[in-house]
Amino acid sequence: MTKTSTLRRVSQLLHEAQQPLLICHVAPDGDALGSLTGLARALRSMGLSPIAACADPIPASCDYIPGVESVVQDVNDFFDLVVAIDCSDPARLGRFQELPHFDQHPLINIDHHVTNVNFGDVDLVDPRAAATAQLVLRLLDHLEVRLDETLATCLLVGFVTDTRGFRTDNVNSQVMRAAVRLMDAGASLPYVVQHGLDRRPLSVIRVWGAALSRLRFEDGIVWSSMPLEMRRRVGYQGDSDAGLASFLLSAEDARVALVLVEREDRAIDVGLRAAPGFDVARVALRFGGGGHVLAAGFETEGPLEAAEERVLEVLQRELRSQRCSSDA
Ligand SMILES: [Mn+2]
Numbered sequence: 001m002t003k004t005s006t007l008r009r010v011s012q013l014l015h016e017a018q019q020p021l022l023i024c025h026v027a028p029d030g031d032a033l034g035s036l037t038g039l040a041r042a043l044r045s046m047g048l049s050p051i052a053a054c055a056d057p058i059p060a061s062c063d064y065i066p067g068v069e070s071v072v073q074d075v076n077d078f079f080d081l082v083v084a085i086d087c088s089d090p091a092r093l094g095r096f097q098e099l100p101h102f103d104q105h106p107l108i109n110i111d112h113h114v115t116n117v118n119f120g121d122v123d124l125v126d127p128r129a130a131a132t133a134q135l136v137l138r139l140l141d142h143l144e145v146r147l148d149e150t151l152a153t154c155l156l157v158g159f160v161t162d163t164r165g166f167r168t169d170n171v172n173s174q175v176m177r178a179a180v181r182l183m184d185a186g187a188s189l190p191y192v193v194q195h196g197l198d199r200r201p202l203s204v205i206r207v208w209g210a211a212l213s214r215l216r217f218e219d220g221i222v223w224s225s226m227p228l229e230m231r232r233r234v235g236y237q238g239d240s241d242a243g244l245a246s247f248l249l250s251a252e253d254a255r256v257a258l259v260l261v262e263r264e265d266r267a268i269d270v271g272l273r274a275a276p277g278f279d280v281a282r283v284a285l286r287f288g289g290g291g292h293v294l295a296a297g298f299e300t301e302g303p304l305e306a307a308e309e310r311v312l313e314v315l316q317r318e319l320r321s322q323r324c325s326s327d328a
Contacts, residue, residue, distance in 0.1 A: 002124060002126055002135070002138055004142075006122060006123070006124055007124070007138070007139060007142040008142075009122045010108050010110075010122050010124055010139060010142075011139070011142055011143050013081055013106050013108055013121075013122065014043065014046075014048070014081070014108075014143070016081075017048060017080050017081035018048060018049060018080055019048070019049045019050070019051065019077065019078055019079050019080055019081075020043065020048060020050050020051070020079060020080070020081040020082070020083055021050075021051045021053060021075060021079035021081065021082050021083070021096070021105075022036055022039055022040055022043075022050050022051065022052050022053065022083045022085060023036075023053050023054065023055075023082065023083070023084055023085065023087070023093050023094075023096050024036040024052075024053075024054050024085040024086055024087070025054075025085070025086050025087045025088075025092040025093070025094075026054070026055050026056045026092060026093075026094040027056055027239070027240060028054050028056060028058065028059070028062065029062075029086075029161060029162075030062060030065065030157045030158060030160070030161030030162070030196050031086055031131045031132050031133055031157070031158035031161055031162040032054070032085060032086040032132070033054070033058065033062050033065050033068055033071070033157070034065055034133055034154045034155060034156070034157030034158040034161070035085050035086055035110070035131070035132040035133045035135075035136045035154075035155070035158050036052050036054065036071065036085050036086075037052060037065060037066060037067030037068060037070075037071065037154045038067075038133065038136055038151050038154030038155045038158070039083070039085065039110075039136050039139075039140075040052040040067060040070075041066075041067060041150060041151050041154065042136075042140050042143070042145045042151055045145060045146070045151075046143065046145065051072065051075060051077060051079055052067070052070060052071045052072065053071065053072050053073070053075050053096060054071050054072075054073065054094075055073065055093070055094025055095050055096060056073070056094065057073065058071060059238065060201070061199070061200065061201070064195040064196075065153075065154060065157050066150045066153055066154055067150070067154065075096060075099060079105065080105055081105050081106055081107075081108070082102065082105050082106070082107045082108070083107075083108045083110060084107060084108070084109045084110065084111070084119075084120065085110050085111070085132060085136075086110070086111055086112075086113075086132040087109070087111055088111060088113035088115045088116045088117065088290040088291070089115075089116070089117045089119060089290060090117075090119050106121045106122075107119070107120045107121050107122075108120055108121070108122050108124065109122070109123045109124065109125060110124045110125070110132055110135050110136065110139070111123075111124075111125050111132055111135070112125070112126055112127055112128075112129035112130070112131060112132050112134070112135060113125075113127065113290055113291060113292060114127040114281050114291075114292055114293055115281055115284070115285055115289075115290030115291060115292075115296070116290075124138075124139065127292075128170065129170075130159060130162060130163050130168065130170045130171055130175045131158040131159050131161075131162035131163065132158060132162075133154075133155040133156075133157070133158025133159055133162075134158070134159065134175065134178055136155060136158070137155055137178055137181075137182075147181070147182065147185035147186075148185065148186065149185060149186030149187065151185070152181075152182040152183070152185035152186055152187035153182075153186070153187040153188070153191075153192065155182055155187070156179060156182045156183070156187040156189065156192050157192050157196055159175065159178070159179050159182070160179075160189070160192045160193055160196050160197065161196045161197065163175070164197065164246065165193055165197055166179070168294065169276050169294065200242070200243070203234060203235045203236045203237065203238075204236065204238070204242040204243070206234040206235065206236065207226060207230075207231055207234050207236035207242050207244075208242060208244055208247070209234075210226075210230050210233070210234050211224045211225070211226050211230070211244055211259070212224065215248070217251065217253075217254070219316065219319070220253065220254065220255035220256065220319060221254070221255065221256050221257075221258070221312065221315060221316065221319065222248045222249070222251050222254040222256070222257045222258075223248070223257065223258045223259065223260070223308075223312070224244065224248065224259055224260075225259065225260040225261070225262070225304055225308060226241065226244075226259065226260070226261045226262065227262045227304055228262045228263070228264065228266075231261075231262075239261065239263060239264070239269070240261065240269070240271070241259035241261050241269075241271045244259045244271075245257045245258060245259045245271040245272065245273045246273050246295075248273070249273040249274070249275060254275065255274065255275050255277075255278050255319060256272065256273070256274050256275070256278055256280060256315060256319060257272070257273045257274075258270060258271065258272050258273070258311065258315070259271050260304060260307060260308055260311070262302060262304050263299075266302040266303070267299055267300070267301060267302055268299065268300050268301070268302050268304060268307040269297065269298075269299050270284075270287070270289075270297060270298055270299070270300060270307070270311055271295075271297045272284060272291070272295070272296045272297060272315075273294065273295050274293070274294045274295075275294075276294065278294075278319065278322055279293045279322065280293070280294065280295070280296045281293050281296045282318065283296065283314060283315055283318050284296035284297055284298045286314060286318075287299075287300055287311070287314075
């Protein structure tokens, strides 16, 4: 649910603006980019001149999303409003925060992460939404924007990728009804599923293979890691876990899955996934990260082995205490 007063304030700020700067999070995913390009398209149809921006390059896996070719990485143009999309905290905006006058414009925060810190002048934030795209759709309904095929496709990408094909525990009949509306407007579910979920570069499969040979399992926790040297050896260019954590969680008896990725600067990115009943957002928050109850992440200091030890210790303790409180 979103309060009508929130939607009214968001639409008022949009109506007062001419050139809003829309920013999705660094290391963008399908929901971030689909929500970004979808909202940009909708605002253009209302006569605004939005700038769609992302501080990081668009990954090749997202090149099928309509409008990503016009997402910019640098902003030199005038803007009079900022819209943060799918960002749980200001750090996720990347370097745009350093733009001159950035703080002098109102900021609309549209997001569904449970760890969102409500950093906007208006926060259109709902952790029960399955995707930020669902909140964008709610906003567009309020603005009475007509959905066309392209706009509907952008938003459907957000729904499909963030729910891994409508399989996450936040998928309810309302989510499905919203998706059906997008399909009625012309979006193709098979197209989005094929491009958003069922297609991956060969190097991703190679990096999975290498990481799977390091697989560990203990006490409901399944984990692996990707040292920089290993990623280089198999030719994996990305800096994410390549979706491995979600796959590991499919192991029988796994309550939590994690993948530690050693970055170029030797810091470690940790991705966490949980089976329903366990809250990894809490763990991520403890390390200064964020995310959702069942999918969260954070970054921590290297070296890899020490980080692994540190994270596992906290995770084991947290798993025990959450088990105790659920037994009580
Ligand atoms: Mn999202």
